[in-house]
Amino acid sequence: MIIGIPKEIKDNEYRVAIVPAGVKELTACGHKVLIEKNAGTGSGIGDAEYRQAGALLIDERGEIFDQADLIVKVKEPLYEEFPLFRSGQILFTYLHLAANIPVAEALLSKNVVAIGYETIRLSDNSLPLLKPMSEIAGKLAVQIGAHYLEKNSGGRGVLLGGVPGIPKGEVTILGGGTVGMNAAKIALGMGAHVHIVDRNPKCLSYLDDIFQGRATTLYSNNHNIEEAVLNSDLLIGAVLLPGGQKAPHLVNKELVAQMRKGAVIVDVAIDQGGCIETSKPTTHSNPIFTWEGIIHYCVCNIPGIVARSSTLALTNLTLPYIVKIADSGLKEAVQSDPSLAAGVNIYRDKVTCSGVAEVLQLPCHPILHLI
Numbered sequence: 001m002i003i004g005i006p007k008e009i010k011d012n013e014y015r016v017a018i019v020p021a022g023v024k025e026l027t028a029c030g031h032k033v034l035i036e037k038n039a040g041t042g043s044g045i046g047d048a049e050y051r052q053a054g055a056l057l058i059d060e061r062g063e064i065f066d067q068a069d070l071i072v073k074v075k076e077p078l079y080e081e082f083p084l085f086r087s088g089q090i091l092f093t094y095l096h097l098a099a100n101i102p103v104a105e106a107l108l109s110k111n112v113v114a115i116g117y118e119t120i121r122l123s124d125n126s127l128p129l130l131k132p133m134s135e136i137a138g139k140l141a142v143q144i145g146a147h148y149l150e151k152n153s154g155g156r157g158v159l160l161g162g163v164p165g166i167p168k169g170e171v172t173i174l175g176g177g178t179v180g181m182n183a184a185k186i187a188l189g190m191g192a193h194v195h196i197v198d199r200n201p202k203c204l205s206y207l208d209d210i211f212q213g214r215a216t217t218l219y220s221n222n223h224n225i226e227e228a229v230l231n232s233d234l235l236i237g238a239v240l241l242p243g244g245q246k247a248p249h250l251v252n253k254e255l256v257a258q259m260r261k262g263a264v265i266v267d268v269a270i271d272q273g274g275c276i277e278t279s280k281p282t283t284h285s286n287p288i289f290t291w292e293g294i295i296h297y298c299v300c301n302i303p304g305i306v307a308r309s310s311t312l313a314l315t316n317l318t319l320p321y322i323v324k325i326a327d328s329g330l331k332e333a334v335q336s337d338p339s340l341a342a343g344v345n346i347y348r349d350k351v352t353c354s355g356v357a358e359v360l361q362l363p364c365h366p367i368l369h370l371i
Contacts, residue, residue: 001326003032004034004067004070005034005039006071006073011283013301016039016074016307017074022315023053026326033055033056034056036057036058036061037059061084066086070326071085071089076097086110087110088348090115091113093117097114097116097353098356098359104345104360115345119342120342121343129317132314134240138180139186141183141268142186145234148297156261171235172228174235175240179240180198181207183268195215196218201219205217233260235263238268238275247269247272249277251276261293265297276296279298281299321343331371347367348370352366
């Protein structure tokens with residue numbers, strides 16, 4: 001199989017979809033790997049390393065799309081990449097199509113087979129390819145929030161950890177999954193007061209146990225959310241619904257308007273539409289906006305700013321799936337691996353992911369009935 005790795009073109013996206021070790025493994029199995037020149041530079045990986053591993057370096061992105069059977073990326077394709085796809089081509093990347101209808105419609109119109117990292121799901125319902133980036137995004141969310149709380153960044157001028165004799169910063173985290181747990185680790189490490197809101201009692205019990213009561217756990221209902229949000233210096237949106245569904249709005253604009261002026265919202269759930277009503281996607285070049293005196297940071301590719309760590313963490317987990325598709329072909333790979341089957345969002349002109357189908361108001365077709 002011919003595997004193509006284009007350079008990411010999303011704003012300040014420095015990750016790359018494969019490392020030289022992955023190239024070496026694929027070429028040893030007889031596959032051909034095409035990599036756009038300078039694709040790995042942002043992650044500290046030079047063209048010479050890829051060439052030495054057996055990749056063919058390509059100048060033009062279009063040539064990669066023309067030749068490759070399987071396109072592997074980090075982030076969803078952008079408008080200028082839509083015309084490059086061809087019918088039957090396989091795309092393997094983060095998609096988040098429920099929050100990105102134009103991308104979904106473009107892939108359907110091109111008859112692409114689109115597999116989303118974020119919807120690959122194991123038998124225990126865990127999301128193995130989402131986990132490493134969620135860990136990184138959760139940890140970064142607190143660092144980012146702490147920065148924008150600084151007065152010269154427009155914030156309230158609050159130090160999350162405080163000092164003796166003054167109140168500590170108040171952090172509320174909506175969602176106790178991978179993002180939320182990692183955000184709590186950093187916030188507690190900084191010395192902040194932390195509240196974690198979740199609707200799963202087992203999750204709350206687990207978090208209470210691992211943090212030994214240092215974080216306050218709250219069951220998700222309107223009363224608890226309102227009290228916690230109004231008391232927050234930093235509010236982190238960390239909600240995730242499985243199956244590619246769009247995130248629910250847990251905080252409405254009326255509640256945001258009542259928050260402390262200069263408070264900060266970091267909505268990590270923005271990839272899935274955001275869990276705060278006033279959130280809208282931003283970029284690393286223009287990361288924040290202020291609404292009613294509240295700073296919003298809603299960058300869709302937060303882990304891209306720590307590209308080397310993110311690339312290494314991601315490619316460790318994506319490579320086995322890439323090898324499986326390349327070695328077995330799509331049909332056998334999907335039929336033999338339920339987790340990979342769950343990852344297929346679009347099969348040519350059919351939607352195969354329930355969360356995406358719901359947003360697009362289209363029928364959902366089981367992939368095993370189509371393949």
